[in-house]
Structure formats: C-alpha cells, structure tokens
Amino acid sequence: MFAAARIQRRAFSASARDRPAYQARLLTCDLFSLVQLSKVTVLGAAGGIGQPLSLLLKLNPRVSELALYDIRGGPGVAADISHINTKSTVTGYDPTPTGLSAALKGSDIVLIPAGVPRKPGMTRDDLFNTNASIVRDLAKACAESCPEANILVISNPVNSTVPICAEVFKARGVYNPKRLFGVTTLDVVRASRFASQIKKTDPADENIPVVGGHSGVTIVPLFSQTSHPDLSADAELVHRVQFGGDEVVKAKDGAGSATLSMAMAGARFAESLLRASQGEKGVVEPTFVDSPLYKDQGIEFFSSKVELGPNGVEKILPVGKIDANEQKLLDACMGDLKKNIEKGVAFVAQNPGK
Ligand SMILES: NC(=O)c1ccc[n+]([C@@H]2O[C@H](COP(=O)([O-])OP(=O)(O)OC[C@H]3O[C@@H](n4cnc5c(N)ncnc54)[C@H](O)[C@@H]3O)[C@@H](O)[C@H]2O)c1
Numbered sequence: 001m002f003a004a005a006r007i008q009r010r011a012f013s014a015s016a017r018d019r020p021a022y023q024a025r026l027l028t029c030d031l032f033s034l035v036q037l038s039k040v041t042v043l044g045a046a047g048g049i050g051q052p053l054s055l056l057l058k059l060n061p062r063v064s065e066l067a068l069y070d071i072r073g074g075p076g077v078a079a080d081i082s083h084i085n086t087k088s089t090v091t092g093y094d095p096t097p098t099g100l101s102a103a104l105k106g107s108d109i110v111l112i113p114a115g116v117p118r119k120p121g122m123t124r125d126d127l128f129n130t131n132a133s134i135v136r137d138l139a140k141a142c143a144e145s146c147p148e149a150n151i152l153v154i155s156n157p158v159n160s161t162v163p164i165c166a167e168v169f170k171a172r173g174v175y176n177p178k179r180l181f182g183v184t185t186l187d188v189v190r191a192s193r194f195a196s197q198i199k200k201t202d203p204a205d206e207n208i209p210v211v212g213g214h215s216g217v218t219i220v221p222l223f224s225q226t227s228h229p230d231l232s233a234d235a236e237l238v239h240r241v242q243f244g245g246d247e248v249v250k251a252k253d254g255a256g257s258a259t260l261s262m263a264m265a266g267a268r269f270a271e272s273l274l275r276a277s278q279g280e281k282g283v284v285e286p287t288f289v290d291s292p293l294y295k296d297q298g299i300e301f302f303s304s305k306v307e308l309g310p311n312g313v314e315k316i317l318p319v320g321k322i323d324a325n326e327q328k329l330l331d332a333c334m335g336d337l338k339k340n341i342e343k344g345v346a347f348v349a350q351n352p353g354k
C-alpha cells in the first residue's frame, strides 16, 4: 500500500478528533516515508528482461521492497542485486506456490515479463500457445494474493495476454480495470529515438504518442501530434516503429528479442505509476488498457495516452486529431487488434485452468 494514499484514506475515515493528526502526518510525509512502503514484484525476474528490469528497480528510490520470482534462478538474481547499496530490500522467492504467493503478498506493482520470446520468423502471436497459460496462471496467483495491485503485463502477445489477465480477475470477482496495464512503452521509446535520429534532436524532448496495440500493424505512431507532423508521411519511419521488435529479433539471431531497451521501458512505466501513486499530478503514459474508446467497434482494450493516479488509471485520453495517413494505419490496426483480444478472452473461457 502506498503510504500517502493509506494515510489519506485514514484521514477521511477518522473521527473529527483524530483527523488533524492524520492531516499533519500527510503534510510531513516526505519522500522517504512515501518510498518506504512501495513493494514491487517481478515475475520472470531471472530472464532477459527480468534481470535488467530488477536492476533498474533496485536503483529506483521510490521502491522500498523488491520481490523477485522466477521458475528458475530468482534467489540467485536477488542475492546479486541485493548487494547494490540502495535502501530497498530485495528478496528472491522459491519457485513454489508458497514462494509465488509470498512474492505477491502486499505488492503495489507486479511486473510480468515471464514467458518465451520470439525467434526470427515468428510473430508475437506465435508465442500465444506457450505464454497464454503462463500468464493465466500468474494472473490467478495475483488475483489470489494481491488483488488490488497494479498489474503490468510485458509478456507477449500483449494484445492477448492483457485480456487473459482481465478474464482471470473477472472469474474471481476482483477485476479492477483501472489497475491492469499492457506495457507498450517500448513503442513510445522507439518512436522518440527514431524520430530524433532523423530530426537531429534530443530524444528526451520528443514525446510521440503511439496508440492501438503492441504488435506489427496494431502499433500506430501519431507523428502529426508532435512538433514534426511531416514524419507521419515517412513510411519507412512508421514501418520501423511498427516493426522495431523484429529488427532486434533478427539481430539477436535466435537468442531472443529486446531485453535491455524493454527493461528501460518497463522501469520507466513503473516509475510513472509510482510517481502518480505518490501524489504527482499530470503523469501521462500511453498504455494498453480496458478502454471505452472503441468499445462500440467491439474493441475492449486499446492503447492510448492515459493519465495515471493513485488508483491506477485516472483518465483515458482520446486519440485526438489525426491525419489521413494515421487514419489509414488506425483502420488497419482494428481488425488484428480485435482478433488478438478475442483470442485471449476465448482462451480463458476454454482453458480456465485449475
Ligand atoms: N511488451 C513488450 O514491449 C515486450 C518487449 C520485449 C519482450 N517482451 C516479451 O517479454 C517476454 C519475456 O522476454 P525475455 O526476453 O525476458 O524472455 P526470457 O526467456 O529471457 O525470460 C523469461 C523468463 O520467464 C521465466 N518464466 C517462464 N515461465 C514462468 C512462470 N510460470 N513463472 C515465472 N517465471 C517464468 C523464465 O524462467 C525466464 O527466466 C516474452 O514474451 C517477450 O516476447 C515484451
């Protein structure tokens, strides 16, 4: 539980006599005390993404407790990272149901990069058969041990694994759409880097919205909404953003997909959520969420800019004005996205698991 949010809740429900004491605590609640109570869990912590992601989380002063779980190697990674001289505690858990449950208990944020990555020639959807059941079972553990945590899904295919999590939570009566996120930050990171290379700018100054989903044509960058609207006509750039993942898969030549850039992107999203949870206003990140934007077209989940807050999703921002090139991309996105989402929902209906 985030400290400030907890104190705020108590202040609201406190008697008139006790309220000033809580309010005073809230006022004096400095960053250190906010930091103390943020438990973050990584499921798949010993993997290509899991290790550097855990490292970056250990370096984040907003994280006070880091819980690392994997079906193999979690305690080893935890022992290694725990020697880093930052204040947070690090614990590696055994690959048992008890270990998993202990890793999740009391967690505020759970990042899930567990599952297999692509090899050259595969699509993300080709990972479905293996990763769907991994994510279903981990979601089940989250629903049982930390139903109120923010769940950040990295495992591919994100367009399907996020709906899988939602169905698992719904089946247990604990689904909160404001706390389930598909991490699409890497698409945003790539778009800003690739655009900055063309425009010779600092990528830190580039803020390029990417909407839709997280695979191929479902990834829709919106350059018309940036200071370089001309880039929306740059078909090569748009293709590079949509298929940036393939570039890495090809270069790694069978040894997996993006891990280091993904770790950075996952750590950035977790940091945004922590900042918002700890009271910062106006924190906005594109992310794949249960969204009203295209429900009338049967699309239950969609990535767009989302304002984050203490309760997770604060506000889903509309896609906004887009140009004709982008409208074509968006039209092309919808068919695949709908199928990917429905596939995840159908999987849980047909394979509810234990
Ligand atoms: N969302 C994105 O932008 C994005 C970017 C890159 C990769 N990915 C996806 O992330 C996933 C992981 O990629 P990677 O390169 O880290 O793979 P990896 O094989 O290096 O690591 C995966 C880890 O998950 C662990 N694991 C498997 N089943 C588990 C379970 N039931 N519980 C806990 N841990 C389990 C494995 O032991 C392994 O350590 C892949 O599905 C990949 O496609 C997503």
Ligand SMILES: O=C(O)C[C@H](O)C(=O)O
Pocket (backbone or CB within 6 Å): 117, 118, 124, 156, 186, 244, 245, 246, 248, 249, 257, 258
């Ligand atoms: O491309 C992949 O399979 C991994 C990831 O989704 C990425 O975008 O790099």
